[in-house]
Amino acid sequence: MQRNIVEKLPKVELHCHLDGSIQPHTLKKLADAQGIDLPDDPKKLKKLLTVPKDCQSLLEYLTKFDPVLPLLQTESALEIAAFDLIEQVARENVRYIEVRFAPSLSTRKGLTLTQVVQAVLKGLSEGEKQFGVKSNALLCGMRHHTIEKNVAVAKTAHDFAEKGVAGVDLAGDEAHYPPELFEEMLKKASEWHIPITLHAGECGCAHNIRESIRLGATRIGHGIALENDPELLSKCAKEQILLELCPTSNLQTKAVKHPEDYPFLTFLKAGVPICINTDNRTVSGTTLTDEYLKLGEWYGLNYATLEQLNHYAVDGAFLLEREKELLHRELVAGYEPFVN
Numbered sequence: 001m002q003r004n005i006v007e008k009l010p011k012v013e014l015h016c017h018l019d020g021s022i023q024p025h026t027l028k029k030l031a032d033a034q035g036i037d038l039p040d041d042p043k044k045l046k047k048l049l050t051v052p053k054d055c056q057s058l059l060e061y062l063t064k065f066d067p068v069l070p071l072l073q074t075e076s077a078l079e080i081a082a083f084d085l086i087e088q089v090a091r092e093n094v095r096y097i098e099v100r101f102a103p104s105l106s107t108r109k110g111l112t113l114t115q116v117v118q119a120v121l122k123g124l125s126e127g128e129k130q131f132g133v134k135s136n137a138l139l140c141g142m143r144h145h146t147i148e149k150n151v152a153v154a155k156t157a158h159d160f161a162e163k164g165v166a167g168v169d170l171a172g173d174e175a176h177y178p179p180e181l182f183e184e185m186l187k188k189a190s191e192w193h194i195p196i197t198l199h200a201g202e203c204g205c206a207h208n209i210r211e212s213i214r215l216g217a218t219r220i221g222h223g224i225a226l227e228n229d230p231e232l233l234s235k236c237a238k239e240q241i242l243l244e245l246c247p248t249s250n251l252q253t254k255a256v257k258h259p260e261d262y263p264f265l266t267f268l269k270a271g272v273p274i275c276i277n278t279d280n281r282t283v284s285g286t287t288l289t290d291e292y293l294k295l296g297e298w299y300g301l302n303y304a305t306l307e308q309l310n311h312y313a314v315d316g317a318f319l320l321e322r323e324k325e326l327l328h329r330e331l332v333a334g335y336e337p338f339v340n
């Protein structure tokens, strides 16, 4: 596969964190405007914001959000951040993206959850106007937050249903906060008919994937540990539970040790729908094009398989059927010259 072709192909991305995906120079501007210190030197800035090659764990990975969150405490900063992400993904012809973030991490200076969400949606919609990239937001509860806080996030998703928020998620430290702890929040989300995707199986535990599905998730973020549980693997194939894979991030957090151990082909052969994502463009130092090319290199992936993965993404997207139909058609037209 060739970079210039891969870059231009239409793409769908379902697992991308806003706070982990803002361009360093945009973060620097936000910092300057707010009188917050960030390095001037682009190399030093990148080092601060991107995980090192020898990152050992998810918890180490998550420390890279520490310098970002203080910058995302005003409506204008959130709007700029959301617009910045759409500007980036437009460059690689992402046609639809679900942008996730934790609104409760942007309330340090007094913004309400509603204000946070409104500001992000404004940036997304400006991005759509300018670059023609359709998007929806997903609201993340944080695993280390109280149940009340996370229920409030689900309630906010409910308030913004069909107004730009398409679903909820749980992010953060999976190993210490398994899905069972969030039963109350997820029950509420289900009662309110909010689509659910959950980070699970990023820390070696297939049980968390099983529990996440039991609690209402129709998609799983990462899901790497599914490879250790053949019975659950068949269940996911049968129920078409979409796995949102993020190869670079999975190697960085040590969810997978080596590219040759990546369960990509295992999932594909088992008939489990999978799609490819960046997770965090800045923290992981990647783009969707980079992720596709890596898979091409590791597994000899071709354009036809890329198209298939994008159709899977559309099938699992939190969209209306007629919106999905349009995206499927765009994919067929875009890949047509490169398949067969």
Ligand SMILES: O=c1[nH]cnc2c1ncn2[C@@H]1O[C@H](CO)[C@@H](O)[C@H]1O
Pocket: 017, 018, 019, 020, 058, 062, 065, 100, 101, 102, 105, 140, 171, 172, 173, 199, 202, 249, 279, 280
């Ligand atoms: O791969 C991941 N696994 C778990 N949590 C994550 C991952 N990437 C980002 N976040 C967490 O999600 C929050 C909201 O976007 C981020 O602040 C980060 O703490």
Ligand SMILES: [Zn+2]
Pocket: 015, 017, 171, 199, 221, 279
């Ligand atoms: Zn994630």
